[in-house]
Amino acid sequence: MSGVPKADWVVGVDIGGTNLNVGVVPLAGGLPITFRTEPTEPQRGAKFVVDRVVKLIKDAISDVMEEKGCGLEDFAGVGIGAPGPLDRKTGTVISTPNLGWRNFPLRDLIQNAVNLPATLDNDANAATYGEWWMGAGRDTRTLVGVTLGTGIGGGIVFNGELYHGTSDAAAEIGHMTIDSTGRKCNCGNYGCLEAYASGPAIAARAIEGLESGADSILLELAGDLQDITAEMVSEAVVRGDSYATEVINDTAKFLGVGLANLINILNPEVLVIFGGVARAGDHLFVPLRAEIRRRAFRVAEEACRIVPSELGGKAGVIGAVACFKSEVYGAL
């Protein structure tokens, strides 16, 4: 730990396909004391997104300086979570289908703009590590996280350490094939979990059924058929809409196949589900657990708690700080 700055705060950055979240978290652990969010709008280009992130970081730092009466020297640095695959050593995002970046030196762009050391890790890794540090995975050894959003990602914690794999590409759970001749995925392949259970995939499946004449309050909620989102499907389910319930039951089946695979392979103690679709609560979790029970080995299924994220939208920010701390200080 020699040469490591003594400081009280770390900025956490969570770059998603839909939203940018930035918060300031105590180095010792805890919830963000300030939290800012803006839409990502990736179609406006990489420079636009980076500028927006940098502004959010500077604003968040100002918030804390004002509130705590402290200076920049009280900030250890910035932990960044971004969609992968990426190279942690060079701080480069190698490719992100959902943001359109290729070999993009994200870490250094941010580091130079805010004049603080920064680390880069996969966003789903970060959320998972955050949940292990401060959320549903506290005091566990082996935890798997699955992020259901614009894409589907994942993270794996073994014995309290985030597992990155041989080339920082571990836990790319969204592109696990669950139906080798199934739906086409954004990645070009067929039958990836993401092609069934990501937010856009859930919405697409809902729209397909409505186009075939299904009756539902979804149209009313969305106004226009093409504006239907996965969140609206969850909302319609909670309001008792039977068609939306069918869509969520199918989602639970597809997701159950993917999670049963993870349980059969990794035999984790906890499996944490992130993302808006978890808001459907028991409407999702009851059929999900049933499908997993049907497909996973019993000893593995019985050993595993399957729970929604405790930290919700803040997991990515808290986790990006956990990744920064683990990388710079060697441990949490």
Place this chain on the structure above:
Amino acid sequence: MSGVPKADWVVGVDIGGTNLNVGVVPLAGGLPITFRTEPTEPQRGAKFVVDRVVKLIKDAISDVMEEKGCGLEDFAGVGIGAPGPLDRKTGTVISTPNLGWRNFPLRDLIQNAVNLPATLDNDANAATYGEWWMGAGRDTRTLVGVTLGTGIGGGIVFNGELYHGTSDAAAEIGHMTIDSTGRKCNCGNYGCLEAYASGPAIAARAIEGLESGADSILLELAGDLQDITAEMVSEAVVRGDSYATEVINDTAKFLGVGLANLINILNPEVLVIFGGVARAGDHLFVPLRAEIRRRAFRVAEEACRIVPSELGGKAGVIGAVACFKSEVYGAL
């Protein structure tokens, strides 16, 4: 290591659905100096199988005593690999569809019969660990093994340690779903990798096509349609049979889906393939690697060597010794 017997030799036992292999391996590492094998014949009952294993162990120990002029005190114990799921702590096999055992106290039965301490681990875990210790995985950090036999199993080595999961059920790769509405598996589910790429599944797919009128030397090799085995399919491929080549190409596709999933999830440095079907050599590995390249993230695929086992039929025995040594002495 206090209280641990000083000894030169360990007996390794590999209990498969088809064959029982027993060998004696130097505690310091190396190949078996004696090796005995007999058919399992599980249909003759658990007692028959255990008696046969015990006789093989005693005969193997006698071989070594005679050759080396040593006594029982020069044997540290017996490492056993058996199909799982199992409980390492109690030494019990919880259930094995392919052998028909349930809550079976295998370790203690063998331990008491041969009067040496014994350990029990999953057979595929053992083969994988053996390959890491003395085979294709030497000097690597993260290795995944896939055993293609009567069933399909797997093993995971992280940083030189065998990964067992929360309840000793990790790496049950054969029951990964690759087609959620696909072929029925012995386990009762649909679309498991094992239902496509295990030995009996390869044979079943070959027979289905022949029943529909395909032309092949397979019938000649087998004599009777129902006697066709996966090994015969590999042999027919090597002899240039075009129908058998089609069967192996399909096998490569199914297997490629499963292995791409493992690479996307675990991002290993090496993936080792065990089993007779690997004898098809490039006829299997060329289309297999192509399917993996199509489905896995490029950075993960490029980081991973996909190779046949170096230790072949001896991996299970050497690995059972590795498991014994790691459990009793704390490290390899």
